[in-house]
Amino acid sequence: MHSCDSQTSLRQNPARVPAFLLHGLPGIVVAFCLVLAGCNDTPHKAETDEPLPVTAVKPERRNVPLLVESTGMTQAVRTADIVARVEGTLQKIAYEDGALVQEGDTLFVIDPTMYKAKRQQAEATLAAQKAVRNRAAVEYARNQKLYAERAASQATVVSWREQLSNAEAQVAAAQAALTQAGIELGYTVIKAPFTGRVSRHKVDVGNVISPQTGTLASIVSQDPVYASFTAPADSILPLLNSFDDAKSIPLELAVGDGPYSIKGQKRAYRARCGLRRVLPVLLALVVATAAVAVPPSSSRDGKLTLNVKNITVKELLQTIEKQSRYTFVYNISDLDPARRVSLSVTDASVEAVIAQAIPEVTATVRGTQVVLVRKAADKARPNVKITGTVRDADGVPLVGATLIVEGTTLGMSTGANGEYTLNVPANGKIVCSYLGYDSVTETVNARTRIDFQLRAAANSIEDVVVTALGITRKEKSLGYAVSKIGSDDITNNASGSWLSGMAGKVAGLNLDQSAAGPGGSVRVTLRGEGSLSYNNNTALFVVDGVPIGSGMDSNTSSGSYESDDAPIDYGNGAGDINPDDVESISVLKGPAATALYGSRAANGAIIVTTKSGRKQKGIGVTFTTSVTFDKAGYWPDFQNVYGAGDFRKTTINTGHMTNGLNPDEYSFYTVDADHSDTGKKVNAFHSRYQFGEKIQGQMRYMYASFDPATGTYTRLPYEVCDWYKGFFRTGVTYTNSLAVDASDGHGSSLRVSVKDTRNDWIVPNTGFSTQNFTLSAISKRNKYIEAGLKLSYYRKNSDNLPVGGYSNSSPLKTLLWQPVSASARDAYNEWNSGRLVDYYSGSDSSVKLINGSMDNPYFIVYECLNTQAKDRVYGNASVTGHIIPEKLSLTVRSGIDFSNDFRTQQKPQYTHAYLDGMYREQTIRNIELNNDFLLSYRDTFGDFSLNASLGGNNMLYKYHSVRLTANMLEEPNVFILQNVNGKLDVDNLRKTKSINSFYGLVSLSWRDMLFFDITGRNDWSSTLAPGYNSYFYPSVSASVLLDEVFKLRNKAKWIDMLKIRGSWANVGNDTEPYQLLGSYSNSSVFTGAYKLPGSTKNYRLKPENVESWEVGFEGHFLQNRISFDFAYYSSETTNQIINVPSDWATGASSMVINAGCVRNEGIELSARFQLVKTKNWRWNIDANWSKNWNELVELPPGVNVWQLNASNTIGSKVFIYAYPGGELGRIYGYGLETAPKGAFYYDADGHKIDCSGQHIVDASTGNPILDATNLKDLGSIYPQWKAGLTTTVSYKSLTVSASFAASYGGKAYSLTNSILSYMGKLTNSLEGRYDGLIHPGVNVSADGVYSPNNTITTDAVDYYNTVIYPRGNTESNVFDTSYLKMKELRVEYSLPKKLCSKTKVFQNVSLSFFATNLFCITNFPQFDPEVASLSGSSLYRGVETGAYPMTRSYGFSLKLGF
Secondary structure, X not given: OOOOOOOOOOOOOOOOOOHHHHOOHHHEEEEEOOOOEOOEOOXXXXXXOOOOOOOOOOOOOOOOOEEXXXXXXXXXXXXXXXXXXXXXXXEEEOOOOOOEEXXXXXXXXXXXXXXXHHHHHHHHHHHHHHHHHHHHHHHHHHHHHHHHOOOOOHHHHHHHHHHHHHHHHHHHHHHHHHHHHHHHHHHOEEEOOOOEEEOOOOOOOOOEEOHHHOEEEEEEOOOOEEEEEOOOHHHHHHHHHHOOOOOOOOEEEEEOOEEEEOOOOOOOOOOOOOOOOOOOOOEEEEEOOOOOOOOOOOEEOOEEEEEEEEEEHHHHHHHHHHHXXXXXXXXXXXXXXXXXXXXXXXXXXXXHHHHHHOOOEEEEEEOXXXXXXXXXXXXXXXXXXXXXXXXXXXXXXXXXXXXXEOOOOOEEEOOOOOEEXXXXXXXXXXXXXXXXXXXXXXXXXXXXXXXXXXXXXXXXXXXXXXXXXXXXXXXXXXXOOEEEEEHXXXXXXXXXXXXXXXXXXXXXXXXXEEOOOOOOOEEEEEOOOOOOOHXXXXXXXXXXXXXXXXXXXOOOOOEOEOOOOOOEOOOOXXXXXXXXXXXXXXXXXXXHHHHHHHHHHOOOEEEEXXXXXXXXXXXXXXXXXXXXXXXXXXXXXEOOOEOOEEOOHHHHOXXXXXXXXXXXXXXXXXXXXXXXXXXXXXXXXXXXOEEOOEOOOOEEEOHHHEEOOOOEEOOEEOOOOOOOHHHOOOEEEEEEEEEEEEEOOOOOEEEEEEEEEEEEOOOOOOEEEEEEEEEEEEEOOOOOEEEEEEEEEEEEEEEXXXXXXXXXXXXXXXXXXXXOOOOHHHHHHHHHOOHHHHHHHOOOOOOOOOOOOOOOHHHHHHHOOEEEEEEEEEEEEEEEEEEEOOOEEEEEEEEEEEEEEEEEEEEOOOEOOEOOOEEEEEEEXXXXXXXXXXXXEEEEEOOEEEEEEEEEEEEEEEEEEEEEEEOOEOOOOOOXXXXXXXXXXXXXXEEEEEEEEEXXXXXXXXXXXXXXXXXXXXXXXXXXXOOOOEEEEEEEEXXXXXXXXXXXHHHOOOEEEEEEEEEEEEEEEOOOOOOOOOOOEEOOOOOOOEXXXXXXXXXXXXXXXXXXXXXEEEEEEOOOOEEEEEEEEEEEEEOOEEEEEOOHHHOOOEEEEEOOEEEEEEEEEEEEEEEEEOXXXXXXXXXXXXXXXXXXXXXXXXXXXXXXXXXXXXXOOEEEEEOOXXXXXXXXXXXXXXXXOOOEEEOOOOOEEEOOOOEEEOOOOOOEOEEEEEEEEEEXXXXXXXXXXXEEEEEOXXXXXEEEEEEEOOEEEEHHHHHHHHOOOEHHHOOOOOOOOEOOOEEEOOOOOEXXXXXXXXXHHHXXXXXXXXXXXXXXXXXEOOEEEEEEEEEEEEOOHHHHHHHXXXXXXXXXXXXXXXXXXXXXXXXXXXXXXXXXXXXXXXXXXXXXXXXXXXEEEEEEEO
16 A cells, blocks of 8 residues: 655554564654745756765855754555464465565465355356356247237237246246355465565464464564654754745654655655665654644545546545545455446545445544454345335236345345345345346435336347247347237137137138038148149148148048048148147248258148256246037028928929919928818928028928927918027037146256147037147256157047038038938937938838938937047157357257048938948058257357258158948948958058158358348158159348348337348259159959059159248348338249140059149238336237239140139039149139120110120020039139237226238138028028019120010029029139127136235236137138038138038136146
């Protein structure tokens, strides 16, 4: 410590001084040497010590010394006791007793072995906790963004908040432990606190010493040594008066045997004197007289004025010493002299300055000496209980914010309302932090309540998404479009399939849904149809990084129109995923996003990430139960004005006008005179049509009029019975699930979930039950290796699945033809009574309700059973080695997807088309194995960041289907294969396919604002020939953050992020197995003969090629209150693998070639608005809109048209065709004949009227003419655009959300409309009964002259039945499928966590009520405008072949967390 170079007087209490200083105390003599230079008062430099020669000179002005003698004493300014701060064995004494040591010299060394080990353990613990914290931060950031976009559940976000808060607290604790370990290790070396002499040591090597040992040795300083004395005033005053204008006073100090030089007070001078030796210390003069003290100019009455920036503590103390009368005494171990401080004070006491600048020490002023001593530990000070809240800038509570007492490991996280309670030292500070927000530090200062308000950090948009191969990326770095869906959007869906929950949530996503049974299949496509091979257009499903099967396997290849062996909807593979296990879903739309998956994902991918165990230590249990009621909510527009009958003239005039004037009355039966209430015979006049009498309260013989028990007939009211709606019942689904997750807090976690679902559907005696069991285990014992296992088991059982469509296997066909004079209950009674068997056997000759060409609907659903028992196991096991933690890692993974599906079908005796009964067993077994590795490296080089990955994959797929059918049974209704009458029909199919792949990814970024990705994958497919089976798929993408490049946030703080992106990719699609070589099959006609293959195979097939590019623009504003994403894409699919007709001269009817080109272009727009965000209220809106342009560019030479859905042509009346230059799917069919272009007629006023396109009407009947020759283009089956909107309003713990979906354009043919309309069962056939109508159009004469039609129809029944609505009039039965649906309404209340905590049982409780399909605004007249029809194992748009009603679902769900 240096003394002050000022004239300020310093006084202090005597301290212990070395003996050599005490010897000179009695003889201190102070000599003031006045340097006088004539009249000149300017001081001169000190002369040298050499003797001056004696020479006679003229008189001159010279210095005359003024001597003042006084007695005083000297003392050392600093002394200290050396003590131990830690316990241990003294290993070394590093000084000699009485030696002079320098500040920082080692004095004692304690054995450091134990403390080194402790520090190493603390370092390892900190590294492990940081790894846990980093993962929790990534997951929380990802889920926070997903929740903001309604792509993750609130419970998940809160869970990750808690995990992150706990992890941060653990990191802080580990950091504090490491700091403490470092301090303790440092304490093992005891150093000199200042320069001085050390006394004799009081301990020896080998002793165990500790803080309780006391003083080990003492040290006193020799720099400076103070001399204090008293001088008489009459001697001092003349001296001072002589130097009024002098800046310093030169002087000499004589101690004992001689004078010694000292420094001046303001400027350095040295008086000439004969020094024999100089004290090796700096001596400071202290003048203590009553009236002479000269204060410094920068200090007034001990007050300090300072303004310093970024200087060290040591420099600060030196500055104070120079500007004041104070000197500082301290132990170097009590403070950090190198720590930098900034300070600005005015007229502050030295105590206040030290308290502000060096708060860890206490300043005690002893005269002019300031002693600095380190404060006692904070734990010894009284604590203050602090309460408060943490909110964002809008006042919204932040749940899971972290509060830590600065410098300690004390901390906690905020609760559900952002509240906290924390015990803090009275002089402590609280640091509040929250991911994505700037931290805030508050000093307690005796307060008991501190509320924090955090502002979002400028760089808080760090959302992460799961991309191809399970690689997690920052969304801002992606050069392609990715959409996300959270678990809430999936688990909250009340529809039969979780896939339906994605409807309207993702721009560019299209869902074709089957209406053929419970849990119906959903076909998922992205950005249009690109392949002529229809089933190659679906998206790939990937679960936890491993592809799984998502398709359908049907019981037949037939269509769903008029087939005795119609397809059954067993559900598709993607529907087997348990939505309760889904954490999030990423939708990768373009080939650039999925290029790393190669040929399998040419049409996009759905990346499903399942839940893992918790991150924080402990066990959690979640139980969820729900009940959902399904009710058919939408019906055709039935008419109730006219009853059953057929009043067309041709019918009435052939025996049904008994009195010759009026048609006979309706009667279901022929009632003889003995049983007739009038005593006259009543002839049966019954029809399944509804062109009968007008209902006016009359009584008629209806179906229920006959009592089989008594054989009597009773007239009943002539009315429209509940013939259709009454068949359907209210379905119910019960779901119960239990999930247990646990963690040891060190990286190992476990999650086990079970779920049971039981469904009774709206069709009687149909439904299913499913069970899901999922296991997720992750073990991370150190920073170098981690292992994971995810395994799911799925079981589905059904005693009966209904058949949809228009076939004799489906109850729908029978219902459509059900006479309105009988109710559904009548049909049930007919079946339940057993009379059907009597009818067929001939023992009952009464009239059968359902005619002989169809089966009773209850007979179908109760006796024609279709069972299913499916077992499926899928999952993966992986091991990741972190070769260089945080830089280089290697992951090895094996995945499996195994499925065994056993099905039966049975048809009892007398079933239509199976009069002797039928029984079938079908087993479908498939397995897919994926083994892959991924070597990943990431590093930062200055402003550049590099992420690189290299991997490989082997995929092996095996499929085996065996179908055994007994088409006739020997014994009636004995359903076993051994009961076959004749021989079994055997259909056996095996397929094997393998793909080997290598792939790589390089991702570069510059300053986290410019990003560039390049990927490549090479596949070798077993389905293609050597030389053609290797194909390389590259992709390039880039993105630029404009806000960072142009520093937009500095100019417009409301801009959070602006990004432009672009990508290009070239991927492909291989083919099915066995397309290269022909195979022979057994002949069913000639025994021992074989059939040639019907298609010529092509050994030179190449994979389909898809080349695409995409550009996008993305923005976030006002702290994410407004966000949008715009994308434009274009893709072209060439080298299509298709079957085309060939000349029979080749020996086959077709051949497989590469040809054809399909182009898709589109626009996608999504936006999010946080309209309200306050403490209690939140209102969010998510919207999306997309449009796709599809074009078939070319077909192979000689092929002029391409047909889709060839099995559902409605008897060759409806065709889905594609012509070059048009869309890949337009409806073609027949319609009414129209006047050609240029046709005209003259009206009554002689004006020429253009009648081009008007219907041509038969002038004799008034009916238009049906043209059954020329096909008409009736429109595209695809919508012009689709949109979706989800809005969520929250008030405290209450949340109300509603989802809407809309579609504009697109056409579909409705068979249901045709059947019901031409039978007169809908209101569209009411006009003109029975007085006729005039159909708008023109008549044409034999010579081709046109005139307006004025002919009234002669027979309205014939008009509707044979011309307007028959199946052959495709045009009249094609409708616009535009719609606006309210997909779902949900109300959820979560019990406040404060109340949950009081129960000491529940962590969270939530109750929700929901409803789906509350309204649907559409011009499509029958059921659901989104319906698709089954054809084999495919779903096709554009043709409705008999669908079940669209249901409304209502229900509630209870979720309990323990």
